[in-house]
Amino acid sequence: MKATETKLKGCFILEPTVFEDSRGYFFESYNENKLEEILGYKPTFVQDNQSNSSYGVIRGLHMQAGDHSQAKLVRVVEGAVIDVAVDARPDSETFGQSVAVELSAENKKQLFIPRGFLHGFSVITEKATFFYKCDNGYNKESENGVNPLDAQINIDWGIPVDKMIISEKDQEAQSFEEFRK
Ligand SMILES: Cc1cn([C@H]2C[C@H](O)[C@@H](COP(=O)(O)OP(=O)(O)O[C@H]3O[C@H](C)C(=O)[C@H](O)[C@H]3O)O2)c(=O)[nH]c1=O
Numbered sequence: 446m447k448a449t450e451t452k453l454k455g456c457f458i459l460e461p462t463v464f465e466d467s468r469g470y471f472f473e474s475y476n477e478n479k480l481e482e483i484l485g486y487k488p489t490f491v492q493d494n495q496s497n498s499s500y501g502v503i504r505g506l507h508m509q510a511g512d513h514s515q516a517k518l519v520r521v522v523e524g525a526v527i528d529v530a531v532d533a534r535p536d537s538e539t540f541g542q543s544v545a546v547e548l549s550a551e552n553k554k555q556l557f558i559p560r561g562f563l564h565g566f567s568v569i570t571e572k573a574t575f576f577y578k579c580d581n582g583y584n585k586e587s588e589n590g591v592n593p594l595d596a597q598i599n600i601d602w603g604i605p606v607d608k609m610i611i612s613e614k615d616q617e618a619q620s621f622e623e624f625r626k
Pocket residue numbers: 494496504505507508564565566582583612
């Protein structure tokens with residue numbers, strides 16, 4: 446597996462080794478020991494999530510705050526998305542900065558997003574099935590979020606505005622300026 450640390454410390458792009466033969470392909474979609482070597486600490490995933498969305502859907506920017514903060518290992522098993530992680534760690538040198546990575550069933554790339562990040566993705570194919578591991582359980586009360594179209598973060602979701610499908614909750618989410626107060 447190839448691991449590339451992004452400009453946001455602790456956030457890694459992972460590219461698994463894919464074994465192809467006349468039958469198709471095989472790859473290890475998760476290996477705790479290899480991820481521990483990359484991170485320098487043992488990941489403790491406790492929940493797997495999966496969502497399916499149509500072209501133009503943008504889910505995010507979400508995080509769980511405080512003790513319920515979640516690290517996520519995200520990948521796409523159908524279609525393609527632009528996956529975005531925003532550094533929301535108050536003391537980070539890259540606070541407020543983001544990375545955007547195309548994850549797809551074809552490229553099999555994964556993104557490891559540490560705790561303290563806002564996360565979201567846009568669907569750039571007809572359908573996308575998104576699968577991710579979380580190292581802390583769901584806690585609705587601790588959910589926090591920022592509007593995915595926030596001008597300060599200024600994410601290029603790769604979707605024309607008139608094709609965007611965003612939940613009411615996300616459309617009404619606060620700005621990054623309000624979030625950071
Ligand atoms: C996240 C979550 C949601 N739910 C329930 C709550 C709602 O009734 C329903 C849909 O939830 P929501 O609209 O928050 O789903 P997404 O917009 O995909 O939220 C996710 O979007 C971005 C991309 C993320 O990184 C987070 O994991 C998560 O916030 O599933 C659960 O029962 N358990 C859960 O862990």
